[in-house]
Amino acid sequence: MTSKHVSLTHHDAEFAATLLGELGDAYADAYGVEPGDEKTAAFRRRAEKQFARPGFALVTARAGSRLVGFAFGYTLPAGDTHWWGGVQPEPTVEFLEETGSRTWVLSEIEVRRAWQAKGVGRALHDEVLGARGEERATLATGPDAAAQPVYESWGWQRVGRIPGDEGDYYSAYDLFVLELPVSR
Known part of the structure; x- marks a missing residue:
């Protein structure tokens, strides 16, 4: 099976909230963990917060009725x-400027192991x-x-590294940027 065997669908935040259970199951599978473990619970908490952020968008990939992957983010x-x-390294002031329509965060992109x-x-x-x-995008x-x-x-x-917050999965994160638009 390849990506040609999946259908991609766009969803808004309201509908995304109804998919949280399915998203959590796909997330757990992508990482090879149990759906109820702490990593998946942390994902669910993050996702619920992000559903309410401006510019939120979700795209799901399905093979038949099975959710095989998803990507979402916010502005x-x-x-x-x-x-x-x-x-670090510290970028220019211009690079850091956010207008509310400049940068979209690709927060999650997950694919079930059998579909990776x-x-x-x-x-x-x-x-x-x-x-x-x-x-x-970042x-x-x-x-x-x-x-x-x-x-x-x-x-x-890659544009730099930031320290993680208390309770984060990693103590530091690498940040990446991609100029838009991306051709499909």
């Missing part, structure tokens, strides 16, 4: 944002970002995340 608000706080390396992640990536009107990964070379092959550029 950074105008003014000073927590997102860029403490990034089959083009589903790339299809989700291009679909969710191809619909955005912002100037750029994402954060753990410093040694296996996905980093994949993101770089898709055109993302």
